[in-house]
Amino acid sequence: MSTDAESMGSILSTGLEADRLLLGRTSTAERLADILRARITEGFFEPGSRLSEEAIGGALGVSRNTLREAFRLLTHEKLLVHELNRGVFVRRLSVEDVTDLYKVRKLVQCAVLREITAPPGEKLNAVEAAVVDGEAARERQAWRELGTANIHFHQALITLAGSPRVDELVRGLLAELRLVFHVMADPQPFHEPYLERNREILETLKTGDGQAAERLLAAYLDDAEKQLVDAYRKVM
C-alpha cells in the first residue's frame, strides 16, 4: 500500500478547516466533493486510479459514510465510476466516449448558435472576456490557463441560450472532456490553434449572424475531435 494517509493529507488538506470555522454553509459531503473534483480535473488523481475510502477519509478527517456521499455526487457527475464491492475509480474515458461527447457538443452548441439572429450585445461580454484571457495566457505561454480559458469560452457561449439546463449539460460535458486532456503529455497543440478561431466566432456573433457562427463552430469541433481522438488512441 503506497498511499498512506499522511502523505496524502499534506497535499489534499486545503482550507477545509477554515471553511468549517468560517461558515459551514454547505454540507461536508459537498465541500468534500469540491475538493476531490478539483484534484481530479487538475489531474492529481489519474484516470483509472482507485480512491480508497480509508486513505482519503483518513487524510481529510471525515468518516467513511460522509466520504461515500461525496463519491456519490462525483459519480453522478461522471467523474468517478463505482464498481460494486470494488470501490470508486477515476473515470477513464473510452474513444467512444470522446466521440459521443463531441457528438453531443455539436448537437447542442451548434443549435444554440443557430438560433441567434440579432447581435447579442452585452451578452457577449463573458465570451469576450474568455477570449481575452486566452490571448493573455498564450502571451505568457501558460498553456494550462489557456485550456481553462478555452473552456470558459465555450461555457460563456452556451449561456446565450439562456437555459439553466443547457448550461449545466455543457458544463458536465466539458468536465468529462477534461479527463481526456490530462492523459495527454503536451496540452499546447490541443488548445493553442483554436484561440484565433474563438476570436473569429466571437466577431461573427457580434454581427448577429448565428448561422455563420454555427458553421465556424461545427468545423471547429470537427477538427478538435479528430485531433483529440487521434492523440488519445496513441496513449490508451
Added chain:
Amino acid sequence: MSTDAESMGSILSTGLEADRLLLGRTSTAERLADILRARITEGFFEPGSRLSEEAIGGALGVSRNTLREAFRLLTHEKLLVHELNRGVFVRRLSVEDVTDLYKVRKLVQCAVLREITAPPGEKLNAVEAAVVDGEAARERQAWRELGTANIHFHQALITLAGSPRVDELVRGLLAELRLVFHVMADPQPFHEPYLERNREILETLKTGDGQAAERLLAAYLDDAEKQLVDAYRKVM
C-alpha cells in the same frame, strides 16, 4: 405524525426481499432508488411532500445511511430536492422549469431529427411500436398508458441520434416533466390530441425527410408547451 412506518410499509413493500434473496446484483441503495423513483413518477408521493428518512427507512427496513444514498441518486436525477438540514422533498417544478424543459427539448429533439437525411429503416421499429401502443391505449381509453406510450415515442425518437448521452439527457427531461403531469387532474387532453401527430411524424421520418419531421415536432412541442403551461399556472 401521520406517516407511520406500518401504513407506508404495506404500500411500499415490493419485491425487495425477493430481489435480495434472488440475486443482489445491484446495491441496496440503487434498488431503493428504483422503488422510490417508481412511486414518485406514478404520483404516489406528491410534489412538495417531504420524504422522512425515519419513516421510509423504517418502512423498507433499511438504515438511514443506505436510504440517504438512494436520496442522493434521486436528487441528482432532479426528482428530489435536498434542503440542508431540512431533508429531501419531492421536486415541485416552477413554470420557469417547464418552459426551460421545453426549450431544451426543442433544441435537442429537433436537432436530432434535422440530421436525418435518409430513411432510417428498421431503426424506426421502436418508434412505430410506441405509436401503435398509444393507439391501442386510446382505443381502451387507458389515458395513463397513453401517456406512457407517448413518452416511449419520444424516447424512441431520440435513439435515432445513436448517442448514449443524448438518450440519457432526454430520459431525464421526460422524467422531470412527469412530475408536472401528475399535478393535473385529467391527463387525457394532454396526451390524446398528440397521438395522430406522433403518427404523422413517424410517417414523415419513413420517407427520410428529417427536416420536415423537425418542423412537425417543433410545432408539436410549441403547442404542448403552451397547453401545459396554461394548465399548470391554474393549479399552482
Added chain:
DNA sequence: GCATATTTGTCCGTATGTATA
C-alpha cells in the same frame, strides 16, 4: 486452487447542530 488479508457494503448508536411549532 486455497487460505488470508484487505476493502467495501450495510447497519447501528450517539452526539451535535439546525429548523420549526
Added chain:
DNA sequence: CTATACATACGGACAAATATG
C-alpha cells in the same frame, strides 16, 4: 424563548466480496 423533531456527521461493528500470497 423553549422544546421538539429532525438532519448531519462520526465511529464502530460485522458481513460479504475482492485481492493477494
